[in-house]
Each structure stands twice: as C-alpha cells, then as structure tokens.
Amino acid sequence: MGIFNSKYLKPIKNIYVIVLVVFVVWMLFFDAHSWLFHHELNQDIDELEYQKEHYRNEMAKDDKAIKELSTEEGIERTARENYYMKKPNEDIYIIEYEDSLVKKKQDE
Numbered sequence: 001m002g003i004f005n006s007k008y009l010k011p012i013k014n015i016y017v018i019v020l021v022v023f024v025v026w027m028l029f030f031d032a033h034s035w036l037f038h039h040e041l042n043q044d045i046d047e048l049e050y051q052k053e054h055y056r057n058e059m060a061k062d063d064k065a066i067k068e069l070s071t072e073e074g075i076e077r078t079a080r081e082n083y084y085m086k087k088p089n090e091d092i093y094i095i096e097y098e099d100s101l102v103k104k105k106q107d108e
Contacts, residue, residue: 012018028035068074079085086092 069078080092084092084094
C-alpha cells in the first residue's frame with residue numbers, strides 16, 4: 001500500500017472536491033468581491049457612520065450657539081465671558097481658582 005491509497009487522501013482525488021476547494025479559496029481571498037475586500041469596506045462604513053454621528057452632534061452644538069448669538073443678550077454674554085469685553089466705565093475682575101491654574105515647576 002502506498003501513500004496515495006490512504007483513506008484520508010481519497011476525497012482529495014475527487015475532481016469535484018478539488019474544484020470546490022479552489023473556488024472557495026478564490027472567492028474568499030482573490031476575487032474582486034472577496035470576503036477580505038468586503039471586510040475592509042465594512043470597517044470603512046463603520047468609521048464613516050461614527051464620523052457622521054460626530055458631525056451631527058457638532059452641528060447641533062453649532063445650531064445652539066447660533067440661536068444663542070441671534071439675540072442681543074446672547075451676543076453680550078458671549079462677548080463678556082469669552083472675549084472679556086466690557087462697557088465703558090465698567091471694571092471686570094477675573095477670578096481664577098487655585099486648582100484651575102497651571103502649576104509651575106518649583107525645581108527650576
């Protein structure tokens with residue numbers, strides 16, 4: 001008995017099994033519509049969906065800011081809080097807490 005008469009190699013001699021295995025390998029790895037290609041595309045789609053949701057949230061924040069800035073009170077509050085603007089004959093005091101300040105290195 002030779003190695004070619006083994007019961008484990010008998011299915012491999014069948015031409016249909018060989019064609020099926022070649023077809024499956026070709027479709028999984030080498031074809032233009034392969035599983036690997038579709039897996040990469042699905043990852044890209046997931047990333048784009050995440051970015052889409054992120055930008056929708058950013059647009060909602062911007063819409064809220066636009067609504068706030070559309071009133072005179074909103075403009076004044078934004079100018080005072082973010083840009084430290086003031087009216088004539090008015091003093092502004094900025095209070096910073098110790099835990100919000102950046103610590104300088106003492107070993108210099």
